[in-house]
Amino acid sequence: MKKVGFVSIVGKTNAGKSTLLNLILGKKVSIATSKPQTTRNAIQGIYNDEDSQIIFIDTPGLVKAHQQLDRYMNKQISSSLIDVDALIILVDASIPFNKEKDQIIKDRFERDCPTFIVFNKIDLTNIFLIENLKKEYHELLPKAEILEISCKDKFNIDVLLQKIKSVLPEGEKYYPEEMTSDHPMSFLMGEIIREKILLFTEEEVPHSAAVKIDSIKKINDTLHIDATILVEKQSQKKIIIGKGGWLIKKIGIAARKDIEELLGRKINLTTFVRVEENWRDSANYLNEFGYGLNKRDE
Numbered sequence: 001m002k003k004v005g006f007v008s009i010v011g012k013t014n015a016g017k018s019t020l021l022n023l024i025l026g027k028k029v030s031i032a033t034s035k036p037q038t039t040r041n042a043i044q045g046i047y048n049d050e051d052s053q054i055i056f057i058d059t060p061g062l063v064k065a066h067q068q069l070d071r072y073m074n075k076q077i078s079s080s081l082i083d084v085d086a087l088i089i090l091v092d093a094s095i096p097f098n099k100e101k102d103q104i105i106k107d108r109f110e111r112d113c114p115t116f117i118v119f120n121k122i123d124l125t126n127i128f129l130i131e132n133l134k135k136e137y138h139e140l141l142p143k144a145e146i147l148e149i150s151c152k153d154k155f156n157i158d159v160l161l162q163k164i165k166s167v168l169p170e171g172e173k174y175y176p177e178e179m180t181s182d183h184p185m186s187f188l189m190g191e192i193i194r195e196k197i198l199l200f201t202e203e204e205v206p207h208s209a210a211v212k213i214d215s216i217k218k219i220n221d222t223l224h225i226d227a228t229i230l231v232e233k234q235s236q237k238k239i240i241i242g243k244g245g246w247l248i249k250k251i252g253i254a255a256r257k258d259i260e261e262l263l264g265r266k267i268n269l270t271t272f273v274r275v276e277e278n279w280r281d282s283a284n285y286l287n288e289f290g291y292g293l294n295k296r297d298e
């Protein structure tokens with residue numbers, strides 16, 4: 001018998017949720033960047049060791065719902081909270097507490113399961129800020145246990161894991177040990193391309209882009225991957241392509257390098273940039289690019 005269970009990682013955007021998941025797993029299953037709203041889908045990362053199997057669920061950061069894509073992201077958060085065995089509420093500890101705004105943490109995340117409020121980025125903050133955060137979060141969610149970590153310095157990650165194990169039930173593994181995520185490899189390939197777009201573009205472009213893998217074909221010993229990048233405006237397409245195609249080339253080279261590392265083999269990556277106005281509000285395009293809402297979610 002092992003300690004097994006589902007643990008959702010929730011919080012505001014940019015708190016470091018995806019970074020934490022990748023760090024715990026020791027491999028990348030979820031992209032992480034300094035841009036807000038990097039994660040759009042709930043992503044399961046499956047952690048295994050001798051005495052446990054923990055299925056962590058990385059979630060999008062909280063967003064105000066303006067478009068259907070935002071509603072999809074919010075739905076991903078709430079679905080990830082159903083039937084979890086424990087909850088990690090990740091907080092960027094370098095940002096001071098705001099009584100009005102941070103009430104949302106209680107409103108959205110308070111559950112009956114064991115809950116850890118985890119202050120991340122303590123490498124960026126100081127003891128006074130942390131003490132104040134502790135006081136405020138204790139008032140907000142008195143039953144939750146508070147912990148400090150730094151993903152950057154890999155500080156206290158083992159302590160967090162031990163604490164989580166201690167509250168999980170015993171049982172049989174849910175998944176075979178070679179499985180690390182619930183998403184297929186093609187999903188991560190698309191996300192890696194999106195990560196490069198997030199890294200190399202500014203303002204509205206990162207949030208207006210989606211990526212879809214159209215085909216993966218093996219010819220001789222090389223994998224040929226075709227991907228479509230969707231944007232909302234002609235001007236964004238121009239930015240992503242860049243003068244003489246320099247930026248799309250840069251995005252492609254960086255993505256290819258990461259995907260090759262992931263697969264341990266050479267690939268050939270072809271990207272095609274398509275413009276669809278308001279795709280973030282169109283059920284058809286959301287479906288096509290992996291953000292489909294059920295009718296009852298709308």
Ligand SMILES: Nc1nc2c(ncn2[C@@H]2O[C@H](COP(=O)(O)OP(=O)(O)OP(=O)(O)O)[C@@H](O)[C@H]2O)c(=O)[nH]1
Nearest residue numbers: 014015016017018019032033037038039061151152
């Ligand atoms: N200094 C510092 N930076 C960190 C730490 N953990 C994560 N970061 C950075 O914080 C930024 C956001 O990280 P993500 O993992 O993408 O955050 P997220 O919570 O998944 O964000 P969303 O997906 O947008 O909700 C990245 O630039 C990380 O490198 C940390 O412990 N210290």
Ligand SMILES: [Mg+2]
Nearest residue numbers: 017018038039
């Ligand atoms: Mg994320």
